[in-house]
Amino acid sequence: AQSVTQLGSHVSVSEGALVLLRCNYSSSVPPYLFWYVQYPNQGLQLLLKYTSAATLVKGINGFEAEFKKSETSFHLTKPSAHMSDAAEYFCAVSESDFGNEKLTFGTGTRLTIIP
Amino acid sequence: EAQVTQNPRYLITVTGKKLTVTCSQNMNHEYMSWYRQDPGLGLRQIYYSMNVEVTDKGDVPEGYKVSRKEKRNFPLILESPSPNQTSLYFCASSLSALHTGELFFGEGSRLTVL
Numbered sequence: 001a002q003s004v005t006q007l008g009s010h011v012s013v014s015e016g017a018l019v020l021l022r023c024n025y026s027s028s029v030p031p032y033l034f035w036y037v038q039y040p041n042q043g044l045q046l047l048l049k050y051t052s053a054a055t056l057v058k059g060i061n062g063f064e065a066e067f068k069k070s071e072t073s074f075h076l077t078k079p080s081a082h083m084s085d086a087a088e089y090f091c092a093v094s095e096s097d098f099g100n101e102k103l104t105f106g107t108g109t110r111l112t113i114i115p
Numbered sequence: 116e117a118q119v120t121q122n123p124r125y126l127i128t129v130t131g132k133k134l135t136v137t138c139s140q141n142m143n144h145e146y147m148s149w150y151r152q153d154p155g156l157g158l159r160q161i162y163y164s165m166n167v168e169v170t171d172k173g174d175v176p177e178g179y180k181v182s183r184k185e186k187r188n189f190p191l192i193l194e195s196p197s198p199n200q201t202s203l204y205f206c207a208s209s210l211s212a213l214h215t216g217e218l219f220f221g222e223g224s225r226l227t228v229l
Contacts, residue, residue: 009155034217043119043205043220044158090157102148102173103218105157 002027002093006106014114019063019078021109023091026072032094033074034103035065039087047089050074061085086113117142119221121206127227128196136191136224138206146209147189148173148218149181151202158205164189196228 007022025031032051036044048059055067061084065076074091088110092103119140128134140147148163150173160173164183178200180192189208193200203225207218 041222043222044207044218045220046217049217102160102163103158105159107155107157 002031002104004033004091004093004104004106006089006091006109008109009107010110010112012112012114013081015083016080019076019081019085019111021076021089021091021111023065023074023076023106024072025074025091025093027093033065033067034092034094035059035063035074035076036090036092036105037087038090038108044090047076081111081113083113083115086111117219119206119208119219121204121221121224123224124222125225127229129229130197131195134193134196134226136193136204136206136226138189138191138221139187140189140206140208140219141187142208142210142219143186144208144219145186145211147183148207148209149179149189149191150205150207151175152205152223153202161191161204193226196226198228200226201228202226 004025034049035047037047038044048057050057050067058064063078065074067074088108090108091106122137145166149161150158152158159175161179162181164170167186170181170183203223205223206221209218
Protein backbone atom coordinates (compact mmCIF):
# COMPACT_ATOMS: atom_id res chain seq x y z
CA ALA A 1 0.00 0.00 0.00
CA GLN A 2 1.09 3.52 -0.70
CA SER A 3 1.77 5.89 2.17
CA VAL A 4 3.01 9.37 2.97
CA THR A 5 5.07 10.66 5.87
CA GLN A 6 4.98 14.26 6.94
CA LEU A 7 7.99 15.30 8.96
CA GLY A 8 7.08 17.65 11.77
CA SER A 9 3.58 17.86 13.16
CA HIS A 10 4.10 21.55 14.00
CA VAL A 11 6.11 24.13 12.11
CA SER A 12 6.49 27.78 13.09
CA VAL A 13 7.92 30.45 10.82
CA SER A 14 8.12 34.20 11.01
CA GLU A 15 5.99 36.33 8.73
CA GLY A 16 7.94 36.90 5.53
CA ALA A 17 10.16 33.85 6.01
CA LEU A 18 10.38 30.77 3.84
CA VAL A 19 7.81 28.05 4.46
CA LEU A 20 8.98 24.47 3.99
CA LEU A 21 6.70 21.55 4.82
CA ARG A 22 8.12 18.11 4.22
CA CYS A 23 6.42 15.09 2.70
CA ASN A 24 7.90 11.76 1.69
CA TYR A 25 5.93 9.04 -0.05
CA SER A 26 6.25 5.37 -0.71
CA SER A 27 4.81 3.92 -3.86
CA SER A 28 5.51 1.03 -6.16
CA VAL A 29 4.07 2.86 -9.15
CA PRO A 30 4.24 6.49 -10.29
CA PRO A 31 2.11 8.28 -7.76
CA TYR A 32 -0.35 11.10 -7.88
CA LEU A 33 0.53 13.43 -5.03
CA PHE A 34 -1.43 16.23 -3.44
CA TRP A 35 -1.26 18.92 -0.84
CA TYR A 36 -4.46 19.94 0.88
CA VAL A 37 -4.93 22.81 3.31
CA GLN A 38 -7.38 22.96 6.19
CA TYR A 39 -8.20 26.31 7.74
CA PRO A 40 -9.73 26.36 11.23
CA ASN A 41 -13.26 24.98 11.34
CA GLN A 42 -13.28 24.28 7.63
CA GLY A 43 -12.98 21.32 5.33
CA LEU A 44 -9.91 20.49 3.28
CA GLN A 45 -9.27 22.22 0.00
CA LEU A 46 -6.84 21.31 -2.72
CA LEU A 47 -3.66 23.40 -2.74
CA LEU A 48 -1.87 21.67 -5.61
CA LYS A 49 -1.38 18.29 -7.25
CA TYR A 50 1.27 16.35 -9.13
CA THR A 51 0.07 14.02 -11.88
CA SER A 52 3.30 13.13 -13.70
CA ALA A 53 3.53 16.23 -15.85
CA ALA A 54 5.92 18.99 -14.68
CA THR A 55 7.90 18.10 -11.57
CA LEU A 56 7.53 21.61 -10.16
CA VAL A 57 3.90 22.23 -9.41
CA LYS A 58 2.43 25.61 -8.64
CA GLY A 59 -0.64 25.92 -6.51
CA ILE A 60 -2.88 28.56 -5.02
CA ASN A 61 -1.79 31.30 -2.62
CA GLY A 62 1.82 31.27 -3.82
CA PHE A 63 2.59 27.70 -2.77
CA GLU A 64 4.55 25.26 -4.89
CA ALA A 65 5.91 21.75 -4.54
CA GLU A 66 8.60 19.80 -6.31
CA PHE A 67 8.35 16.11 -7.07
CA LYS A 68 11.73 14.40 -6.60
CA LYS A 69 11.58 10.78 -7.53
CA SER A 70 15.14 10.02 -6.38
CA GLU A 71 14.28 11.30 -2.91
CA THR A 72 10.65 10.12 -2.93
CA SER A 73 9.73 13.59 -1.73
CA PHE A 74 7.08 16.17 -2.48
CA HIS A 75 7.91 19.09 -0.19
CA LEU A 76 5.69 22.16 -0.07
CA THR A 77 7.26 25.62 -0.14
CA LYS A 78 6.33 29.27 -0.16
CA PRO A 79 8.98 31.99 -0.40
CA SER A 80 7.37 34.43 2.01
CA ALA A 81 4.92 33.44 4.73
CA HIS A 82 1.79 35.45 5.36
CA MET A 83 -0.36 35.44 8.47
CA SER A 84 -3.21 34.00 6.43
CA ASP A 85 -1.13 30.87 5.76
CA ALA A 86 -1.69 29.63 9.30
CA ALA A 87 -3.51 26.33 8.84
CA GLU A 88 -3.01 22.59 8.84
CA TYR A 89 -1.49 21.06 5.74
CA PHE A 90 -1.92 17.49 4.57
CA CYS A 91 0.12 15.63 2.02
CA ALA A 92 -1.73 12.81 0.27
CA VAL A 93 -1.10 10.09 -2.28
CA SER A 94 -3.75 8.70 -4.56
CA GLU A 95 -4.36 5.00 -4.70
CA SER A 96 -6.64 4.66 -7.65
CA ASP A 97 -7.62 1.14 -6.77
CA PHE A 98 -10.02 0.70 -9.65
CA GLY A 99 -13.03 2.82 -8.92
CA ASN A 100 -11.97 3.98 -5.49
CA GLU A 101 -10.37 7.38 -5.51
CA LYS A 102 -8.94 6.83 -2.08
CA LEU A 103 -6.53 9.42 -0.86
CA THR A 104 -4.07 8.21 1.75
CA PHE A 105 -3.24 11.17 3.93
CA GLY A 106 -0.28 12.02 6.03
CA THR A 107 -0.83 12.96 9.66
CA GLY A 108 -0.71 16.67 8.92
CA THR A 109 1.52 19.63 9.74
CA ARG A 110 0.16 22.58 11.62
CA LEU A 111 1.76 25.79 10.38
CA THR A 112 1.97 28.73 12.75
CA ILE A 113 3.05 32.17 11.53
CA ILE A 114 4.86 34.38 14.02
CA PRO A 115 4.19 38.10 13.56
CA GLU B 116 -22.21 27.75 -5.41
CA ALA B 117 -20.60 24.33 -5.77
CA GLN B 118 -20.41 22.69 -2.40
CA VAL B 119 -20.61 19.63 -0.20
CA THR B 120 -22.96 20.17 2.72
CA GLN B 121 -22.89 18.16 5.91
CA ASN B 122 -25.31 18.19 8.83
CA PRO B 123 -25.11 18.45 11.71
CA ARG B 124 -21.85 20.32 12.09
CA TYR B 125 -21.67 19.54 15.79
CA LEU B 126 -23.35 16.77 17.74
CA ILE B 127 -23.06 15.37 21.23
CA THR B 128 -24.80 12.08 21.79
CA VAL B 129 -24.74 9.08 24.12
CA THR B 130 -23.57 5.54 23.59
CA GLY B 131 -26.04 3.43 21.65
CA LYS B 132 -28.29 6.20 20.35
CA LYS B 133 -28.54 5.84 16.58
CA LEU B 134 -27.60 8.87 14.55
CA THR B 135 -27.22 9.90 10.93
CA VAL B 136 -24.87 12.48 9.48
CA THR B 137 -26.18 13.73 6.17
CA CYS B 138 -24.06 14.71 3.18
CA SER B 139 -25.26 16.35 0.01
CA GLN B 140 -23.37 17.66 -3.02
CA ASN B 141 -24.69 19.89 -5.80
CA MET B 142 -21.96 19.22 -8.39
CA ASN B 143 -23.48 16.10 -9.97
CA HIS B 144 -20.48 14.10 -8.78
CA GLU B 145 -20.58 10.34 -9.15
CA TYR B 146 -18.03 9.52 -6.47
CA MET B 147 -18.55 10.22 -2.76
CA SER B 148 -16.66 9.18 0.32
CA TRP B 149 -16.58 9.53 4.10
CA TYR B 150 -13.43 10.15 6.14
CA ARG B 151 -12.78 10.53 9.82
CA GLN B 152 -10.04 12.77 11.15
CA ASP B 153 -8.31 12.02 14.43
CA PRO B 154 -5.31 13.77 16.00
CA GLY B 155 -2.04 12.22 14.93
CA LEU B 156 -3.75 9.86 12.49
CA GLY B 157 -4.68 12.16 9.63
CA LEU B 158 -7.78 11.27 7.64
CA ARG B 159 -8.91 7.69 7.20
CA GLN B 160 -11.52 6.50 4.74
CA ILE B 161 -14.66 4.92 6.17
CA TYR B 162 -16.81 4.14 3.12
CA TYR B 163 -17.01 5.22 -0.47
CA SER B 164 -19.50 5.11 -3.31
CA MET B 165 -18.70 5.02 -7.01
CA ASN B 166 -22.28 5.75 -8.02
CA VAL B 167 -25.88 5.30 -7.02
CA GLU B 168 -26.49 1.99 -5.25
CA VAL B 169 -22.76 1.16 -5.32
CA THR B 170 -20.93 1.41 -1.99
CA ASP B 171 -17.90 -0.28 -0.49
CA LYS B 172 -15.79 -0.32 2.65
CA GLY B 173 -12.77 1.86 3.17
CA ASP B 174 -10.09 1.36 5.79
CA VAL B 175 -12.14 1.82 8.97
CA PRO B 176 -15.76 0.76 8.25
CA GLU B 177 -16.54 -0.96 11.55
CA GLY B 178 -19.52 0.58 13.32
CA TYR B 179 -20.72 2.56 10.31
CA LYS B 180 -23.24 2.14 7.52
CA VAL B 181 -23.91 4.16 4.40
CA SER B 182 -26.43 4.28 1.61
CA ARG B 183 -26.51 5.90 -1.82
CA LYS B 184 -30.07 6.01 -3.05
CA GLU B 185 -29.66 9.29 -4.88
CA LYS B 186 -26.64 10.70 -6.66
CA ARG B 187 -26.42 13.82 -4.52
CA ASN B 188 -26.81 12.27 -1.05
CA PHE B 189 -24.54 9.96 0.91
CA PRO B 190 -25.56 9.71 4.57
CA LEU B 191 -23.35 8.14 7.22
CA ILE B 192 -25.21 6.06 9.79
CA LEU B 193 -23.98 5.09 13.23
CA GLU B 194 -26.40 2.39 14.40
CA SER B 195 -25.00 2.15 17.93
CA PRO B 196 -22.38 4.84 18.51
CA SER B 197 -19.54 4.20 20.91
CA PRO B 198 -17.02 6.61 22.48
CA ASN B 199 -14.28 5.49 20.06
CA GLN B 200 -16.35 7.01 17.26
CA THR B 201 -15.85 10.46 18.73
CA SER B 202 -14.16 12.19 15.84
CA LEU B 203 -14.34 14.82 13.12
CA TYR B 204 -16.07 13.46 10.03
CA PHE B 205 -15.72 14.68 6.48
CA CYS B 206 -17.75 13.89 3.43
CA ALA B 207 -16.05 14.34 0.06
CA SER B 208 -17.05 14.03 -3.58
CA SER B 209 -15.39 13.87 -6.97
CA LEU B 210 -16.49 14.09 -10.59
CA SER B 211 -15.89 10.43 -11.28
CA ALA B 212 -14.05 7.43 -10.00
CA LEU B 213 -11.40 8.03 -12.65
CA HIS B 214 -10.79 11.68 -11.78
CA THR B 215 -7.83 10.75 -9.73
CA GLY B 216 -7.62 12.06 -6.28
CA GLU B 217 -9.13 15.53 -6.51
CA LEU B 218 -11.80 15.56 -3.86
CA PHE B 219 -14.13 18.31 -2.71
CA PHE B 220 -14.73 18.27 1.03
CA GLY B 221 -17.57 19.36 3.24
CA GLU B 222 -16.86 21.50 6.29
CA GLY B 223 -16.91 18.59 8.68
CA SER B 224 -19.14 17.20 11.42
CA ARG B 225 -17.71 17.03 14.90
CA LEU B 226 -19.24 14.14 16.80
CA THR B 227 -18.84 13.44 20.50
CA VAL B 228 -20.14 10.17 21.93
CA LEU B 229 -20.43 10.08 25.72
